[in-house]
């Protein structure tokens with residue numbers, strides 16, 4: 001995709017700001033950072049502006065002497081006479097395909113508001129599809145994919161030092177041996193606590209025998225917030241789905257549990273992983289990426 005230089009500069013700045021807010025490291029997936037903030041690429045905002053402007057020009061809301069209006073009218077004349085599209089019109093026409101826009105709304109003069117609503121809706125749904133596609137096949141995002149839409153997470157606003165931890169666990173960046181061993185040949189994949197099974201977030205949180213006490217604290221808070229049906233449903237889930245619930249990525253579950261309880265759950269998960277890191281330190285294994293920058 002050809003991009004303007006300044007557009008890619010804005011992109012870089014936007015990504016950098018997102019990374020600072022959520023505490024992502026260099027290799028962190030942008031889709032996950034934006035998912036946490038409810039953001040999307042600047043491209044969609046620019047396209048939205050372009051298409052809304054097109055609507056205004058179409059209904060004559062822009063003075064004829066404006067340069068953009070002249071380009072618009074000349075291009076329209078070209079289209080009517082079957083001549084080749086000007087670069088501006090070619091760009092607009094591509095957007096119609098990309099977002100599946102209905103030109104009929106403009107041609108039938110159904111009103112500017114209707115057009116705007118249509119544009120916003122089509123762009124939002126394309127952005128959502130792109131967001132999901134961007135996370136496909138990334139094993140670190142196997143829990144994060146449970147989040148249905150990019151949405152601002154209020155915990156980021158809190159003056160709460162654990163927020164970066166939560167983001168790192170949600171997005172598989174806790175740098176546990178199961179992941180690290182894939183690229184670091186000095187690391188073995190085994191769990192540092194029990195040394196029996198490949199070390200992953202779900203192993204530590206849900207099954208590791210060496211972390212039973214820490215797990216109980218988390219489970220008491222979490223299951224305590226569910227009703228009987230919820231508890232039963234939770235027990236029947238796959239490990240990855242369980243993680244999605246416990247990390248607050250399932251929208252329905254996230255809503256059912258109060259903010260203070262979530263805080264207790266997340267603090268408990270943080271403690272569990274800290275214990276893992278202390279043990280790793282003791283036996284001379286590599287620590288994870290929790291806490292700090």
Ligand SMILES: [Zn+2]
Pocket residue numbers: 191192193194195196197203204207208209210
């Ligand atoms: Zn273990």
